[in-house]
Amino acid sequence: MSLLFKGGKIAAEEGPLVPGDVLVVDGVITAVGKKLEAPKGVRVVDVTGRIVAPAMFDSHVHFREPGQEHKEDLAHGSEAAINGGVTGVVMMPNTSPAIDSAGVVRTLLDKAAEVSRIPVYTSGCITKGRAGTELAGIDGMRKLGVTMLTDDGDPVVDPALLKNAMEYATPFGMFFASHCEVPELAGPRALNEGKVSYELGIKGSPACSEEICMDRDIRLAHAAGAHVHIQHVSSALGMETIRWWKERGVRVTAEVSPHHLIFNEDDIGDYDTHYKMNPPLRTEEDNAALLAGLKEGVFDLIATDHAPHSEFEKSQDFVTAPNGITGLESALVSLFDRFVVPGEFGWDLLVKRYSAEPRRMMGLPAVPIEEGKPAELIVFDPAGETTFTREFMKSKSANTPFLDQTLKGSVDLVLLGNEILLERD
Template sequence: MGTWIVNGQILDGENNRVAKSVFIENGRIAKIVDGEVAVKDTEGHELIDAAGQLIAPGLIDMHVHLREPGFEHKETIATGTRSAARGGFTTIACMPNTRPVIDTPETVKYVLDKAESEGIVRVLPYGCITDNQLGRELTDFAALKEAGVFAFTDDGVGVQSAQMMKDAMTKAAALGMPVVAHCEDNTLVVGAAVTEGAFARKHGLKGIPNESEAIHVGRDILLAEATGVHYHVCHVSTEQSVRLIRQAKQLGIKVTAEVCPHHLLLSDEDIPGMDANWKMNPPLRTPKDVKACIEGLEDGTIDIVVTDHAPHSEEEKAKGMEAAPFGIVGFETAFPLLYTKFVLTGQWTLQFLLDRMTVKPAEVFELDWGTLKVGAAADIVLIDLEAEKEVDPSEFLSKGRNTPFTGWKLKGWPTQTMVAGRVVWSEA
């Protein structure tokens, strides 16, 4: 028995929505049919009526924090993958700053086994660049690759030693693996919680300067050029970083980059007060930086959109702007936010947005998912582009409620998510 998704709409590549039906068999897309399907063809198969819905590839998020092992009070693989599915994501890549960190084959196996037994979407684990993310000794890259990691990062902290990063890139390049960098010079950020800008000045806070990110971006681009590694920049937030990545691409250096919805939608001037739900790392930057990030995504300097989903408990975030941990949740609001603020306003096409959350991440990291084609894995999300809802953190499936978008009225909400032909989440 297969599954028919009928009466839906699929983009035709020109941003036009065309009536289509999709037949799924053995976890893969077997047919894509124009228009309606005859009743006799659906007999004996499961039927999903997607009337009024967009049929899209499952979204891919290459930067998430599932917190397990070690921080299960913030999130678990079970709760995180359910939150991801509700947001329309079918493939997610989890960062290694857990406890223990993902720096041994045993921890990789733990995460993969948990994802298999308790997760509901596809989980790809990153492996650490350095032991315990301390920046002192490189991990065993070959063993981690064999165990199942697809790339290396110390996300959560920057690799402070240029020699350590160059050695890491050399090893990763030999294995054909990407190095993914959280770019932050620690000497410039100690004791700071927000960016250097209007909010910091108003509240007498030490600011995180743009250079703290851009210095590492520039350094690592030069090291990537020297080693030939695929170098990917995490959560770009500054005008200087965008400029450096643009120049690197023009020179033919193998660099790719990502940006988060919050760095495209909010600046430090939007922060309403000392509410730690507005505290993330990188911090919300200036309007000039927001403009640069948007332009960077639009011109291809920045390749993909990620959420940097970073749940924390309400007790932790209640400690205030200076003492609370960095991070906000992102799975369940990412697509509606960007669809409402960029597609409905006419700045982007729907195809542009979908590509940067599906096709492009798959291309950047050479993944097998992210498309609606016959023979492809049936990773599919149905999206209601018309229904409007308010962001209500109390309804999140994530354990985290830490978002600055509470009360925003948005359109473009996923209604059903399917991984390899199996419905893993449904609004109904």
């Protein structure tokens, strides 16, 4: 199959959008330039006014398989990714059973190869069953290609065990992703400790619960010579903690999620569980600090923490309802709507932080729109719009604050190699 994307603007991780045509022959970008002519038999896709960008990559998703397939599964999760312009994901291991051994990893990767149209990677647990008492089957998982170790959903409470794991796995080239939280401080993990928690009469989880653990995990990694990646940073001081350690040359990377950039505790309103996640939404000041941290490069990457839950589960009272919202389908469009449209940042940041850097963290090459590179790209319409109806979304769950909302921007086409995974009229 050969395609010529004609009349668009090309996005890259450095620099502004550049007008140019893109020729793809049998899954490889064979030419990029102005006014390319279509060779015989090439389908011309008119992308005038639209953006051709590297496809996105999400290094933090919960596909709930095995064990909670009523929320999400490999097939629906990966279709949700495609719907949002994402062509690769890393699953978190807080499934049931947990992804803590070669057996579970093998089963999952085999299943993914069968049902998913995009590459699906998985992280593995640090501790067996995420119970925090003994090490998981790290060596077996490593042999199947697992590089990221995490007990996401919970921290590893015992610092000696985490340091042991870091000393053991680092020489294999593995790295650690930390969900930071001090359980004794976090309370029922329902919302931020502050104005809104007092108003609603629910015990809140203070930002220091996250920041203390973050600092601890970075210190442990530093002592063990490990690379630690801090997941879903939610607070201004958390961002500053990462900056402080980075300035000292410690091997720490960090991610921020679209919801922690866009929403804050004031959005919870009348106990709306679509704004309940862990770490919780904090304050408007935190939103501003996280955005500044993203623009300054304190955050290496954006990841959604795509966390599907059924409508029934999210309809429970605010404390009982599970934490998390879906994100794969809305991430790119919502970041475009909230930040690119008002000029906070450009496509270069989106490409760098939500496509290139997460791939590099996973040891994968970035997918720039350049001659000779494999075609892994999206066509995005900045003049289009997306309404996140239940029908639009491919995820098994619809627990997103964007449900039934219309945002600016639309992912019109997703190409992976020789296959058009998505093409909207």
